[in-house]
Amino acid sequence: MNGTECRQRIRRFQEVIHTLGLDGAFIFQAADLYYLSGTAQSCHLFIPASGEPLLMVYRDVSRAQAETALSQVIALKNFREIPLLLAEAGRHGLKCLGLEMDVISLNLFRRYQELFPDCQWKDVSRILRTQRMVKSDLELDALRYAAGRHAEVFKYISNVIRPGMTELEIAAEFEARARRLGHQGTKRFRGQEQGLIPGIVAAGANSAMVSCYDLPLAGSGLTPLYPMGPGWHRWEKEEPLLIDYAGVYGDYTVDQTRIYLDKGAPAVLQKAQEVAVEIAARVAEEARPGVTAGELYDLAVKMAGIAGLSEHFMGHGRQMRYIGHGVGLELNEWPVIAMGDKTILEEGMVFALEPKFVFPGQGSAGVEDTYVVTEKGAVSLTY
Numbered sequence: 001m002n003g004t005e006c007r008q009r010i011r012r013f014q015e016v017i018h019t020l021g022l023d024g025a026f027i028f029q030a031a032d033l034y035y036l037s038g039t040a041q042s043c044h045l046f047i048p049a050s051g052e053p054l055l056m057v058y059r060d061v062s063r064a065q066a067e068t069a070l071s072q073v074i075a076l077k078n079f080r081e082i083p084l085l086l087a088e089a090g091r092h093g094l095k096c097l098g099l100e101m102d103v104i105s106l107n108l109f110r111r112y113q114e115l116f117p118d119c120q121w122k123d124v125s126r127i128l129r130t131q132r133m134v135k136s137d138l139e140l141d142a143l144r145y146a147a148g149r150h151a152e153v154f155k156y157i158s159n160v161i162r163p164g165m166t167e168l169e170i171a172a173e174f175e176a177r178a179r180r181l182g183h184q185g186t187k188r189f190r191g192q193e194q195g196l197i198p199g200i201v202a203a204g205a206n207s208a209m210v211s212c213y214d215l216p217l218a219g220s221g222l223t224p225l226y227p228m229g230p231g232w233h234r235w236e237k238e239e240p241l242l243i244d245y246a247g248v249y250g251d252y253t254v255d256q257t258r259i260y261l262d263k264g265a266p267a268v269l270q271k272a273q274e275v276a277v278e279i280a281a282r283v284a285e286e287a288r289p290g291v292t293a294g295e296l297y298d299l300a301v302k303m304a305g306i307a308g309l310s311e312h313f314m315g316h317g318r319q320m321r322y323i324g325h326g327v328g329l330e331l332n333e334w335p336v337i338a339m340g341d342k343t344i345l346e347e348g349m350v351f352a353l354e355p356k357f358v359f360p361g362q363g364s365a366g367v368e369d370t371y372v373v374t375e376k377g378a379v380s381l382t383y
Contacts, residue, residue, distance in 0.1 A: 283299055
């Protein structure tokens with residue numbers, strides 16, 4: 001990340017926390033830390049309401065200095081040094097500070113309270129997540145790069161898969177190709193550790209299986225502790241095959257799903273696939289600046305109802321109340337294209353749109369691509 005980009009991000013953040021009356025904020029979560037500093041080393045980043053940030057690094061200081069565009073980078077020997085280091089940097093009398101309350105552990109929060117016993121604390125996670133919704137030109141270039149790499153993997157896998165392969169064999173082919181093209185081999189998901197694997201390969205009825213995650217479908221997985229993704233089932237002719245992977249090439253993430261349907265697949269799945277493609281195209285067309293996320297969700301639900309597929313849309317039984325989610329440094333960013341969501345779309349917002357239909361015992365249908373909002377509607381980055 002270049003210095004200009006870094007300064008612009010910090011300035012935008014400072015403007016908001018100053019307006020809210022904060023003296024500053026501590027940033028420690030990896031994606032936010034990288035977004036504001038350019039490094040994800042073990043650090044505590046202090047951003048004052050005005051002036052230069054201070055990056056306090058446990059390890060590795062030399063690597064953090066090489067990676068960040070910030071000018072004030074110092075070693076942090078232990079957590080209790082933080083007030084002293086801030087005082088040496090001229091930061092005294094801090095009375096109101098911000099933390100990423102959506103991800104901080106109770107233990108870490110209490111340690112901060114002990115360091116600053118007279119301080120009031122406010123949540124800055126919403127500020128950062130809102131700011132990160134709108135991507136800069138640099139970020140959009142990074143997303144296009146990731147989309148291009150991911151397209152190569154899907155093209156490859158379309159020529160390799162064949163009935164008789166297990167879900168795990170297909171996943172191994174996909175992931176090996178992706179890694180050769182620079183995939184990070186993992187994905188960042190905001191929140192508590194959930195054991196998330198890079199993606200899902202699921203055939204036949206397995207592609208309609210749900211799990212503990214807030215997803216319309218998850219696949220069988222290999223064990224109950226990892227109830228998501230490919231299993232040992234062999235993909236048979238006339239079964240639907242779902243491949244849903246996050247593409248993390250460089251620092252940014254795109255999300256994409258393709259469902260492969262043989263001509264002999266059940267007619268209801270063929271119909272649902274056509275409807276899903278129609279929903280995606282219509283929602284993307286309407287996803288212009290000024291439209292709310294909830295309005296797009298309502299449009300998708302209405303189209304599913306007109307097609308007579310409401311009870312299968314985004315799950316069956318306990319249905320998901322969203323059709324898309326923001327992507328970027330993390331897989332689950334804002335905006336969320338969800339029921340009642342009042343987020344107003346802006347040019348430069350990026351989200352994965354995933355209208356899907358689930359038919360227990362038979363399989364699933366649907367599509368997912370990553371889009372960027374423009375004045376003329378949302379344009380797909382993935383292909």
